[in-house]
Amino acid sequence: MPELPEVHGYQQYVNSTILHKEILEMECRDERLLKRPIKAFKELLIGNQFTGTQRIGKYLFLETSNQTSLVMHFGMTGRPSYYKDAAQRPKFGHIVLSLVNDFQFAFENKRKFGWWDIAENIEEYRKEHGLSKDARSLSLEEFRENLSNRKTDIKKVIMDQSVCAGVGNWMADEILFQAQVHPEKKLADMDDQQVSNVYKALQDVIETAIDNDAHYDDFPKNYLIHHRKEGGSCPQTGASIQKIKVGGRSTYFSPEWQKK
DNA sequence: CACACTGTTCGCTC
DNA sequence: CGAGCGAACAGTGT
Known part of the structure; x- marks a missing residue:
């Protein structure tokens, strides 16, 4: 699904659901979706929270309280999902964050072309990855x-x-x-x-x-x-x-x- | 069975 | 080195 307008929608969705909530756990069912060792993501996220978002093209950056950002790319078949009951985990919710309010955030990715990465600096990341301005x-x-x-x-x-x-x-x-x-x-x-x-x-x-x-x-x-x-x-x-x-x-x- | 799909990345050639 | 190109990646749907 996601081109620029869809990812814009995902950004609004993230903004209205998971900002400023402590992340308690991260679970990943297929680590091929991670561009770095899972340890690096856990160190960044657990005990931390998202403070804001930026979108460049189809890339979504979730800023954390310690400067470094989580980078999400949804590939051809990705979307975010926010839900309360663990039983509602979507079929293709391969990565899940558990939040302090008992809600969960899933990164759905049916075709597994999407991925997560980490960016120390968004502007540098943009240039390194050959992205134009949005x-x-x-x-x-x-x-x-x-x-x-x-x-x-x-x-x-x-x-x-x-x-x-x-x-x-x-x-x-x-x-x-x-x-x-x-x-x-x-x-x-x-x-x-x-x-x-x-x-x-x-x-x-x-x-x-x-x-x-x-x-x-x-x-x-x-x-x-x-x-x-x-x-x-x-x-x-x-x-x-x-x-x-x-x-x-x-x-x-x-x-x-x-x-x- | 064959092919298509709203994306990126790799390896190769020039 | 950069641009261009085709294949590869993975899973589901028709």
Whole structure:
């Protein structure tokens, strides 16, 4: 599930559930989800509490009372879950924190592509991991800088987390649909106006998704997402939506509407 | 059985 | 060294 808007929602969820509550225990059922020895996480978390959060792209940072942050990445199938009764532990809640108020916090991760890490300093961590500033707070000028002179398809470029952190597969398709740009268009063949159209669509799609709590059914009628399947009907032209592979990912677009 | 999936990371080539 | 590319990772759903 999680691209930028979903992780934004997870951040709100964390903020309203587990901040400022002492962590008593940590249990992890599959340590492949941990980027460091479990001992390091326990030392950081047990007896401590979360004090705030930051989100950069799809990465969520949970700050603790001693500066160092817990880093969460949800992969393709992750979400947080807060519940009281241990019997309510979700089926895929592979990592669980027990809190002082008898509530539990589970990191659900069906497909196990998500992970936890530790960051001493969030800004340094961001740079070390090649993340741009969060797409939502990126200016047009910064967006242009991050594009530099990349040679590959525009879709691959905007999905690159060092260009505009937070964009994933469906958002990239939606952005390019709104900007009327073909996903295989090369940056070198785009003029300034087209680049700024992509930037504007990027911001619009993010805000629309957040306004609607990442609930796709509520997105505007003219969004591709309602028709994002092979043979779907383009909400602008009525033409048949086409499916291709770009950068190994399924890509949907409207042939006449999105020009190469 | 084959394939798809809203993501990242690794190893390889250029 | 960096960009680009394809495969790998793991599990579930159709």
